[in-house]
Amino acid sequence: MHPSRGLGNHGYEGYQPCAVIRLPKDVNIALRQLLKDVNIALRQLLKDVNIALRQLQKDVNIALRQLLKDVNIALRQLPKDVDHFSFANNNTFQLKYLINDSYWNQDGGPIFFYTGNEGAIEVFAENTGFMWDNAADFNALIVFAEHRYYGESLPFGNKSFTSPKYSGYLTSLQALSDYVDLITHLKSHLTGAHTSPVIAFGGSYGGMLSAWLRIKYPHIVAGSIAASAPIWQFIGLTPCGAFNRIVTSDFENQTPECSNTIRKSWNFINTITSTDAGKQWLSSTWKLCKPLKTTVDIQHLKDWLSNVYINLAMVDYPYPANFLEPLPAHPIKVVCGYLTNSRESDKDLLKTLYKGLNVFFNYTGQVKCLDINQSSTSQLNDQGWDYQACTEMVMPMCSDGNNDMFEPQTWNFSEYSDTCYKKWKVLPQQDLIVKLYGGKDIPTASNIVFSSNGLLDPWSSGGVLRSLSETVVSVIIPDGAHHLDLRASNPDDPVDVVIARNFHRKNIRTWINKHNKSNRKDR
Structure with missing residues (x-):
């Protein structure tokens, strides 16, 4: 603030303007050089820090994988029926699971059972620290079961997705039956486990499975923590535009310029790629591994972009993580730090957008080009989930470009x-899930916590956001991203996540005590 504007003469009768000091020319040159050197040094320091952080994250990932080996976690396989519901099909496959008994009290200690979802089971073992953090306090056996058709649990090996003849056994009911058989096997073969209460855990699709496991098999599972479980993200239960509105809100809450930049980018992409020269320019500017050639390529690029924004909203964690991709803390904030001027010209805006995208697909700095043909969720198996979305997991999505930042797209089941x-x-069956599991009508359900309904997580649009009974309860986590409460405890966790975890522990203790009390009565 200039002295004459900020102070005036308010009581300072002897006030005199400051004298202007002119430095010798050589001193000015020296100062400018010093500032230049400092800037260069700072840029180099930031570069070195980023390199160090990337190496640290790499080392942590390696350490986590080593930890899974060092903590006495065993990788095992169990022969399972390919088809649990046919008396004519006797084919079997090897179901993979991880087991750790380091903390287990073999005299009836509980079994913490993770219902694996769409990926290799190691991914979920590494990213579900809540189970590990609490196993010692509960003297629990830890089990992570891999979902059929994911990871190494492929019923027909490389043929598993080549024909409906092979892929047709990829269903949620078949997977639940795998888990029931595995639990039954463990309780009958592990000394002291026959009276152990089983607590199911799961996040996202795994959370849906953990809830359905309790609903379908209450005699097998004593209770379920279903984190970020969108069991109502189906036709007739949730509006098709709700999901994308939450994604948009996450970006808009950083700054309206961020979501506006993304909203404007779709038309710019369409306009620029309408010519061969424009396709070449965007391919070069965005350093695409494969140049854009056709309208199919353009649509594929836009689909990839939409998935990136969705994934950023899902994993907007308050600390660096690598659940879907290696990302910094608060990744949306970092991305939006680049998207600050939606009034830029088309090419300038797309150049800026590329800088933001770099945070998602190249945070480590090791990616040489942008491969839009590669999954935007490298840790998960998009092939299996794409098949499930075309059979029973029909979750309507739409956008209008006004209430959200996405290109307008209607939901058309026939298409x-x-x-x-x-x-x-x-052919997909759009109402099958509601028929199988009850939709919003589950009056007989009990002992389920629908948790991590993080309001940052777009999947909360199809989550259970209100308690349905005294024993089927919902935990709202305003500052929570996708199943953040199932992740390991972290100093940067929001307070509401810490509160949610304490609530989980209280419910788990209640379920275990109720199970043990019932067992004593039956003896």
Whole structure:
């Protein structure tokens, strides 16, 4: 603030303007050089820090994988029926699971059972620290079961997705039956486990499975922590635009310029790629591994972009993490730090957008080019989930470009069904999940905590956001991203996540005590 504007003469009768001091020319040159050297040094320091952070994250990932080996976690396989519901099909496959008994009280200690979802089971073992953090306090056996058709649990090996003849056994009911058989096997073969209460855990699709496991098999599972479980993200239960509105809100809450930049980018992409020269320019500017050639390529690029924004919203964790991709703390904030001027020209805006995208696909700095043909969630298996989305996991999504930042897209089940048939030779059943598991009508359900309904997580649109009974309760976590409460405790955790975890522990203790009390009565 200038002295004459900020102070005036308010009581300072002897006030005199400051004298202007002119430095010798050589001193000015020296100062400018010093500032230049300092800037260069700072840039180099930041570069070195980033390199060090990337190496640290790499070392942590290696250490985590080593930890899974060092903490006495065993990798085992169990022969399972390919088809649990046919008396004519006797084929079996090897179901992979991880087990750790370091903390287990073999005299009836509980079994913490993770219902694996769409990926190799090691990914979920590394990212579900809540189970590890609490196993010692509960003297629990830890089990992570891999979902059929994911990781190494492929019923027909490399043929598993080549034909409906092989892929047709990829269903949630078949997976739940795998888990029931595995639990039954463990309780009958591990000394002291026959009276052990089983507590199911799961996040996202795994959270849906953990809830359905308790609903379908209450005699097998004593209780379930279902984190970020969108069991109502289906036709007739949730509006198709709700999901994308939450994604948009996450970006808009950083700054409206951020979401506006993304909103404007779609038309710019369409306009620029309408010519061969424009396709070449965008391919070069964004350093695409494969140049854009056709309208199919353009649509594929836009689909990839949409998935990036969705994934950023899902894993907007308050600390660096690598659940889907290696990302910094508060990744949306970092991305939006670049997207600050939606009034830029088309090419300038797309150049800026690329800098933001770099945070997602190249935070480590090791990626040489942007491969839009590679999954935007490298840790998970998009092939299996794409098939499930074309059979029973039909979750309507739409956007209008006004209430959200996405390119307008309507939900058309007929078109969706046609696309699925062309790709997989199967037809989706849009109401099957509601028929199987009850939708919003589950009056007999009990002992389920629908947790991590993080309001940052777009999947909360299909989550259970209100308690349904005294024993089917919902935990709202305003500052929570995708199943943040199931992750390991971290100093940067929001207070509401810490409170949610304490609530989980209280419920788990209640379920275990109730199970043990019932067992004593039956003796």
